Amino acid sequence: MATTPSYMATTSYYHHPHSQLAPSYNLDPNSFSDDEVDRHSVGSPDGVQQLPMAVNGYGLAIPVEQNRLIHHYLANVLPIQYLLADSSIRDFMIKLIQTSSNARDAACMLSALHLRCMRYPAQSWDPNAIFNHVKGLLLDRRTSYTEGDAMAGLHIVSSFLFNGGRGEWQVFLDIACQYVQSMLDDPSFYGPEDALRRCSESTRFIIKTTMWFDVLASVTTQQVPRFLMTYRRLFGGQGAHIGDPVAGSPEISMLPVMGCENKIVLAIAEISNLACWKESQLQRGTLSIPELVRRGAEIEESLLMPSSPQPLAVPLQPGMYGPQALQHQMSPVYSHHHHHMGGPAGADTGLTESEVAARRRLTNDIFRASAKVYLHTVLSGDFPACPDIIAAVTETIEALQRVPMPGQAPTLHRSVVRSVVFGICISGCLTDDRGQRSFLLQMLERQQQESVGNIGEVKRLMQEVWRRRDAERHEHGNYYKPVDWRSVMLESNRDLLLLV
Structure with missing residues (x-):
């Protein structure tokens, strides 16, 4: 069971549902008067005061006490959570919030954490209580996870990133990974490429984000990336790089979400795999330096050569x-x-x-x-x-x-x-x-x-x-x-x- 992050102090959950919202992310809240804070809150001018209660007639009711946290999340947190994603992320994030209580609660947790990090004195939401609530629901469900659960897991990973990038983020990344694996194993798809092409936009975002976290996490965990074989199947070709016509197929490309060509994503995964292979060979006393160099040269020559020779x-x-x-x-x-x-x-x-x-x-x-x-x-x-x-x-x-x-x-x-x-x-x-x-x-x-x-x-x-x-x-x-x-x-x- 994951421990509670140290940055979250224990208080009650919703003891002040009408607290003021923080200013936008780039503004110092301590420099504003109350009137100025109101002008920079998410209710004006970009937000509306209430989220719709349902999507296509089947959504969840959004508790009134969560409404302002959700608006703060959409206006001030989401734009800094995924910096390179395009504007469509807002639409499907709203839908997930409206259809998954776990995704909604996790978004509220991030919003409350952001307010606390901003040290805004008028906010009294407690991210610790929300974290424990979502953590309990997610970790107790050990058999299968929904799209909303996966998004909640990624939100909790973001909460660790917001507070320095350390902690038991692997537990919650694993929840997203389990959901992604279930999508990749879905017999209605012919393989990972077919899954990415045919799944919903929100599922595609979750799959790509989880894969990206999996690849970069391998650098510090010193473990083989979980989806290495999938990366080889998806990214081993020549497509989805800058200037290539295949990059016009955004369903497969990592560029729109992560700003990184597919083959470079694969390269980082392969380097982590090579590091693990080297370590295992060293421990057995069987490391061949020429073989290590050969494998490294293959990665560099096939995956790390520029797709376009023109400098910026x-x-x-x-x-x-x-x-x-x-x-x-x-x-x-x-x-x-x-x-x-x-x-x-x-x-x-x-x-x-x-x-x-x-x-x-x-x-x-x-x-x-x-x-x-x-x-x-x-x-x-x-x-x-x-x-x-x-x-x-x-x-x-x-x-x-x-x-x-x-x-x-x-x-x-x-x-x-x-x-x-x-x-x-x-x-x-x-x-x-x-x-x-x-x-x-x-x-x-x-x-x-x-x-x-x-x-x-x-x-x-x-x-x-x-x-x-x-x-x-x-x-x-x-x-x-x-x-x-x-x-x-x-x-x-x-x-x-x-x-x-």
């Missing part, structure tokens, strides 16, 4: 970091159109197709380069002086430097940077270059002003890895033991970090 912007000069580099790398599409970036990512941002494509190219380039960092740490160990690791880290940072500055495109900057925490973390842990370290810290610190997320944990992990490696070098010179960032992660906190 002009190349960097060597050693250029920080604001100067970001100005140097500014793509014309952003300098001409950044005024469209004001709305929440994942909602109606007013982006043109070319701007959406550019945003996905940014995230995709970062994922590709950071996957190379991951691969070469598996092949060569955690040695920042390894030429292959240096090259991959440099490529990742150059991709990060192409992200426009917050002052030029604030929503785009946030949506990209917060979507590539994996790449920032692994590159940060594997660089000894002072300029690169400073640049990565600055990127994280720009995001850390927000009150939810795992940015703080990632920053602390990177700094502790740097401290230990610098101490090793100071004591032993150039001949020092490598610092395994996963070991540091586990030593500082027994809970694994989810790099999503």
Whole structure:
């Protein structure tokens, strides 16, 4: 049985159903008067005061005391929960809220947690009680799970991410995984591709999101991804990459939801599988280095080569970091159109197709380069002086430097940077270059002003890895033991970090 997250203090459940709502996510609630808070609440101007009680005549009644939490979730939490999803997510999320009490309660939990993280003094909803309520319902149902249960499980995973990315998130990700497995095993589908093409939009979103979490979770759990064989079947072909006509089949593509080409998703999964294979061979004393290198080269050559050779912007000069580099790398599409970036990512941002494509190219380039960092740490160990690791880290940072500055495109900057925490973390842990370290810290610190997320944990992990490696070098010179960032992660906190 999962334990209650430490960030949730125990009080009563619905003891103040008419509490005020928090301001929107980017605003500091402590800086507003009561009148100003009212102006920024979700009831005005974007929300309506009551959700419809039913969908097509079969929905659940939404308790009055939950209505404002649900509106806060839809207006202020959902846009930051899935930063790269398009506006259609709101429609099916409303339907799930109206048809599944677990999905509704879990959305309320996230909303209450967000209000608490914002430290809004007028809110008195207790996310702890809602968490225990949903947890009990989900974990007691150990046979089969519904779509609403799966979404509730993903909401609880989000609650751990909102509070730093540590905790027993694996228990709740497993609930979503069990639902996804039941969809993949459904005999009415001919296979995973047929399932993704024919299932509902909400089910498709749950399947893709669960798969993405499964892949990135494998980096810190050091386990073979649960759906590896499915990824090989779905993503082993050449389709669904930027610039490819097959990418026009969004049912199969991971780009619209995660900003990552299918083959890069498969590459990260295969690298985790290779890491597990290497460890098992080491334990048996049977590791063949040539075979390890052969497998790694196959992953890099078949899955991590760019689909399009054209760079997003002009190349960097060597050693250029920080604001100067970001100005140097500014793509014309952003300098001409950044005024469209004001709305929440994942909602109606007013982006043109070319701007959406550019945003996905940014995230995709970062994922590709950071996957190379991951691969070469598996092949060569955690040695920042390894030429292959240096090259991959440099490529990742150059991709990060192409992200426009917050002052030029604030929503785009946030949506990209917060979507590539994996790449920032692994590159940060594997660089000894002072300029690169400073640049990565600055990127994280720009995001850390927000009150939810795992940015703080990632920053602390990177700094502790740097401290230990610098101490090793100071004591032993150039001949020092490598610092395994996963070991540091586990030593500082027994809970694994989810790099999503």
